[in-house]
Amino acid sequence: MTIPRPTRIRLGLWYLGILHAAVLLAGFLAPYPFAEQHRDFPYAAPMAIHWFDRQGAFHLRPFVNGLVPDLASGQYREDPAQVFPIHFWAPNHAAASGWLPAPRRLFGVTEPGVVFLLGSDGYGRDVFSRLVYGGQVSLFTGLLAAGLSLGLGLAMGTAAGFFGGWTDALLMRGAELVMALPWLYLLLAVRAFLPLHISTLQAFFLLIAIIGGVGWVRPARLIRGVVLSARESGFVQAARGFGAGPAYLIRRHILPFTAGVVLTQATVLIPQYILAEVTLSFLGLGVGEPVPSWGNMLAEARQYHALMNHPWLLAPGLAAVPILLGYITLADALTSRHGS
């Protein structure tokens, strides 16, 4: 690649930052609250946005047509006679939902018109809105769980590497124990032993605790290695010689040394954990209806006869792709050395 490394890192951070901000601003970006049902329009296909009307005249304000059920095909047909202009920056009358309720929303149409950018699901809920809200759960589970894993990994890895001896032996044997189980089996087993029927918020934090708590082993091992080499380096030995205590040494000299490996691990763990959330919610062990997550939205696509006629239900699975792309490029840029 000819793009220099700092630029690549900066680009990756901006790209991911924008995606995460978009998801945080779901209250503003989504035309509908995530649970709002349009019972007249289940399984509507993604709708076209029009600029030209029947006569071919151009409208600066785009519009959507009304939907009419087509009994022959079981789908919907656009009725060109019904025109619903799209209002931008419209006041948000809907009850606040999600984390950041917004007083206005980016776009919407007046009732009885509907706008489904990515179609609607079996309850007539807007897939696009649910996708954006679902990102709040999926992306932030990934971020927070990775934070937890790295925090635990940092504590365990630093303790093991710095103090050595029985601390090291105990922690590393414990790590081996966790590594002895295949990852997803471990995740499911831990989930199995915790209560099944819990509220959405509890489920959200439970997911973070499980995914993050199970994953500390790999970062801990890597951090331990870095700490081991830092402990023997000249500047640490010198500080020790001047009478520095362990707390000071770790804080001032060892922890800054681990920044590189922690950052790289973050870019590896976050996408992995986003997928873990998607997997658990898909299997029905994560965040439950009606709160959307990409995983429980995909669960609807599991019935293949539903999916065959309504392929837009796959959208939450595809939504993960640009996120993964961002994190993988960032990880790539962080680990690449000059010249290669």
Added chain:
Amino acid sequence: MRYVAGRLLHGVALLVLVSVFSFAFAHLAPGDYYTELRNDPRISGATIEGLREQAGLHGSLARQYAAWGASMLKGDFGYSLAYQGPVAPILWERLRATLLLTGAATVLAWLLAVPLGIWNAVYRGTWKDTAARVGLAVLILIPDLLLAILFLLLAVETGWFPVGGMRSAEFPSLGAGRKVADVAWHVALPAAVLVLGLLPVLVRHVRASMAEAIDAPFGQAARAHGIPLRRRLFRHLLPAALNPLVSLFGISIGTLLSASLLVEVVMGWPGLGPLFLDAVMARDFGVVLAVVMLSTAFLIAGNLVADLLLYGLDPRIRVK
């Protein structure tokens, strides 16, 4: 020999420790199989307590563990409250299916990854290498879950592949050859998903490790001697590049088992995955523990095999 015995002992110790911890976890878990039964209004609280008593859930942790451990060693693999019987008979059937799927996927993935990785390493820096790497990078971006759903859709839309299951309905009446073909036909799509998930990682490692061997002084010397490319690759370079790949084989077993769980559930493969998920949902801890122990045993065995292979292949380890 001492090395082999040491590794074996280490694996067994690990297995025992995992069993202690997971059993303690299951015991401390809030609620059990009967908690879910309580939602049924026809069953009284007293009945449930009686059932608990009968299942031996009132004994001390140590006594319960001893009973469970004994049943594990006897080959019953614990007692399933949902199936009202020892877990083993249910387990073996499922285990065979998972082994078939993951085994096929492993063989296929390595058979593809080694030539592809070598080819990439040889053509390093050319457009062929770049094209292959871009293709694999795209593959890594697609989550296994999405891939499994897409392949399922493909099977339904085209009708070329069966949807779910391991055998056709007329399986018992088929001849031996047709039986094999039937199972292969059923395993094709789930295995393909696993292979596509595993391939990018494997190829990257094969490529890196081969590239290192090609650049090493002995590799350059072999080239200067005029040894033909194919002989050089397979006689000189591949054996030298094998070490990290053998370790990777051990590590990839865990990844494969995890991916397999998901693929089995999505694509309806009657392996350990769906059994495990159902047991988790029903809080049938007997089955949960048995599957946990089995998958752990697999992973440990995989790492053990990798260790022993390394020991056999690399004299440097024997000296150390």
